[in-house]
Amino acid sequence: MAAPELLSDEGYRADGRRPAELRKVRARMGVFAQADGSAYIEQGNTKALAVVYGPHEMRGSRSKALPDRALVNCQYSMATFSTGERRRRPHGDRQAGELALHLKQTFEAAILTHLYPRSQIDIYVQILQADGGNYCACVNAATLAVMDAGIPMRDYVCACSAGLAEDTPLADRSPEEAAGGPRLVLALLPASGQIALLQLSARLHQERLEAALEAAGQACRALHAVLDRVVRDRLREVTALLGD
Amino acid sequence: MAAITMRLPVARKAVGPSASSRGGEKHLVAPGDTITTDTGYMRGHGTYVDEEKLIASVAGAVERVNKLVCVKALKTRYNGEVGDIVVGRITEVQQKRWKVETNSRLDSVLLLSSMNLPGGELRRRSAEDELAMRDYLQEGDLISAEVQSVFSDGAVSLHTRSLKYGKLGQGVLVQVSPSLVKRQKTHFHDLPCGASVILGNNGFIWIYPTPEQKDEEAGGFTTNLEPVPLSEREVISRLRNCIVALVTQKLMLFDTSILYCYEASLPHQIKDILKLELLLLIPFKQDLTCLFTVSSVQSSSVSRLPGIVHRGALNIASLQHPTERSAHEAGSDFIHICMDRNSAKRAAHSCFMGQQPGKVLGDQRRPSLPALHFIKGAGKKESSRHGGPHCNVFVEHEGPKKSCAVFSKDTERDPM
Numbered sequence: 001m002a003a004p005e006l007l008s009d010e011g012y013r014a015d016g017r018r019p020a021e022l023r024k025v026r027a028r029m030g031v032f033a034q035a036d037g038s039a040y041i042e043q044g045n046t047k048a049l050a051v052v053y054g055p056h057e058m059r060g061s062r063s064k065a066l067p068d069r070a071l072v073n074c075q076y077s078m079a080t081f082s083t084g085e086r087r088r089r090p091h092g093d094r095q096a097g098e099l100a101l102h103l104k105q106t107f108e109a110a111i112l113t114h115l116y117p118r119s120q121i122d123i124y125v126q127i128l129q130a131d132g133g134n135y136c137a138c139v140n141a142a143t144l145a146v147m148d149a150g151i152p153m154r155d156y157v158c159a160c161s162a163g164l165a166e167d168t169p170l171a172d173r174s175p176e177e178a179a180g181g182p183r184l185v186l187a188l189l190p191a192s193g194q195i196a197l198l199q200l201s202a203r204l205h206q207e208r209l210e211a212a213l214e215a216a217g218q219a220c221r222a223l224h225a226v227l228d229r230v231v232r233d234r235l236r237e238v239t240a241l242l243g244d
Numbered sequence: 245m246a247a248i249t250m251r252l253p254v255a256r257k258a259v260g261p262s263a264s265s266r267g268g269e270k271h272l273v274a275p276g277d278t279i280t281t282d283t284g285y286m287r288g289h290g291t292y293v294d295e296e297k298l299i300a301s302v303a304g305a306v307e308r309v310n311k312l313v314c315v316k317a318l319k320t321r322y323n324g325e326v327g328d329i330v331v332g333r334i335t336e337v338q339q340k341r342w343k344v345e346t347n348s349r350l351d352s353v354l355l356l357s358s359m360n361l362p363g364g365e366l367r368r369r370s371a372e373d374e375l376a377m378r379d380y381l382q383e384g385d386l387i388s389a390e391v392q393s394v395f396s397d398g399a400v401s402l403h404t405r406s407l408k409y410g411k412l413g414q415g416v417l418v419q420v421s422p423s424l425v426k427r428q429k430t431h432f433h434d435l436p437c438g439a440s441v442i443l444g445n446n447g448f449i450w451i452y453p454t455p456e457q458k459d460e461e462a463g464g465f466t467t468n469l470e471p472v473p474l475s476e477r478e479v480i481s482r483l484r485n486c487i488v489a490l491v492t493q494k495l496m497l498f499d500t501s502i503l504y505c506y507e508a509s510l511p512h513q514i515k516d517i518l519k520l521e522l523l524l525l526i527p528f529k530q531d532l533t534c535l536f537t538v539s540s541v542q543s544s545s546v547s548r549l550p551g552i553v554h555r556g557a558l559n560i561a562s563l564q565h566p567t568e569r570s571a572h573e574a575g576s577d578f579i580h581i582c583m584d585r586n587s588a589k590r591a592a593h594s595c596f597m598g599q600q601p602g603k604v605l606g607d608q609r610r611p612s613l614p615a616l617h618f619i620k621g622a623g624k625k626e627s628s629r630h631g632g633p634h635c636n637v638f639v640e641h642e643g644p645k646k647s648c649a650v651f652s653k654d655t656e657r658d659p660m
Contacts, residue, residue, distance in 0.1 A: 054321075054349075055321065055349040057351040116349055147302070150317030151302070154276065156276055191278075191299075234303075235305075239272065239318075
């Protein structure tokens with residue numbers, strides 16, 4: 001089923017990575033002054049920007065306010081120039097709505113919403129350049145942005161995708177590997193190992209699920225290490241500036 | 245056509261190991277990190293307990309008070325405390341109350357009964373008062389108020405039962421992080437430069453022309469709509485830019501720091517304050533922890549100093565000094581003191597705190613240099629507010645060796 005050229009004889013993938021290797025990740029926290037929290041991430045050629053406002057008073061319909069916890073409101077959009085062909089509608093299509101819903105579920109699991117009753121937390125993410133793994137980049141950027149806003153979370157949320165080449169699981173699947181069968185997306189709380197979201201886009205044999213899940217989990221933990229370094233660098237930088 | 249200035253991207257400096265000046269390494273944590281597995285501790289803000297482990301929920305520094313463990317996030321929204329001075333914006337007029345946006349997690353409330361009626365009348369609020377609420381304050385108005393109480397969900401109740409508080413008229417609002425506003429006895433300052441500021445504990449800063457006389461009759465709910473003269477508007481804009489410059493360097497805001505920055509910015513055009521700061525100081529951002537302002541004039545005089553390659557300028561005005569020996573009298577217009585960054589910071593800190601500076605200077609690595617006292621400029625130019633002469637301190641950066649040059653210069657300009 002899977003195309004044989006996904007993995008070369010030497011065990012390398014089309015873009016030169018080894019099966020468990022991630023694409024290069026670069027991230028930065030606190031890119032905007034106006035927002036409560038913001039972050040930018042690059043995973044390979046996928047670039048995402050996340051902005052967090054809140055917790056603040058309910059805007060719009062006040063009836064949506066939850067008496068015991070905060071409402072997490074997510075919006076996902078793709079810049080018109082983010083794909084090879086210019087997009088007509090930057091947001092509001094069905095796919096965007098679905099992704100926003102997934103983001104909301106992911107972050108409701110991670111944010112300690114019960115600390116902010118009757119308020120609202122807005123998470124806006126935008127894809128500036130789409131090159132596979134949009135959801136993952138959004139989750140990772142939003143994690144950093146929420147942290148930048150000082151909103152309490154159980155843990156980081158790290159998301160990564162995995163595919164399969166024959167029996168070898170491939171971490172952080174690139175769009176060229178789209179032919180390579182089913183795609184698994186995992187959002188993980190790495191310290192506790194809890195799964196915030198798991199998405200499987202095609203049929204997969206039960207026996208292979210374990211391996212794919214394990215590969216995605218490994219990738220999430222590797223990503224956690226990268227994001228953690230970004231956060232700590234930022235912490236050090238700001239505490240040094242603030243002094244005592 | 246308007247001239248456009250562009251800034252070339254500058255490589256970010258790598259952050260070295262945590263350089264906390266006192267008390268050694270700070271315990272920095274990120275969400276999910278286990279702080280302690282000891283069950284004898286109490287759970288404070290920014291932490292939660294899972295399987296008998298105390299785990300951080302925000303990224304920040306751990307603070308321990310006896311058995312209580314908290315994690316203080318770098319920035320959060322405003323958490324109200326009784327007695328705080330806040331500046332806020334009316335978002336809604338409801339029955340018997342206004343809703344006020346104060347950068348808090350929920351909108352604050354200002355009850356009709358917790359404000360002064362015009363004319364200072366004391367009586368129960370009637371239905372007519374309720375109908376006239378929008379005449380006092382309507383949506384979009386800015387007010388200054390004091391926190392009366394904090395509800396269990398974190399919402400804040402305000403009061404304006406003093407002539408100090410009430411509606412704000414003409415001025416400029418700057419929004420900063422609440423953690424950068426220093427808690428002080430008073431947050432209303434009439435600065436000697438000709439404008440006043442309200443430093444709201446919630447990070448809203450209001451800069452306005454100093455009123456000639458307080459209007460007793462109005463009860464704080466009428467505003468003066470006379471045109472503000474250009475000179476005052478310039479002072480206000482300069483103060484605004486100074487505050488923004490201080491905030492970008494993560495420096496605490498209080499009357500003295502703002503005033504020092506203002507005085508140091510005087511040789512420059514208002515619009516250049518931020519530009520210069522961006523152009524010159526971004527490379528020094530990590531190293532410059534004291535109060536600073538850039539000054540091309542000062543930089544040019546410093547360039548006469550041999551061996552100094554790059555510099556960001558610090559201006560610490562009005563240093564009080566125990567000895568009367570000044571650099572100027574000694575025949576030079578600068579003193580070069582090598583010291584590490586932390587002692588520079590401490591010196592600046594102590595001079596802000598009103599302590600005697602000058603004890604921390606000297607260089608351990610170069611004992612041949614005399615441990616000079618903090619210097620002061622010549623002359624007895626009294627700043628109207630902080631008696632004492634001026635001097636400028638420059639931080640010098642030479643690769644890995646961090647040293648600091650202190651540069652004294654008699655400020656010829658009138659302090660005010």
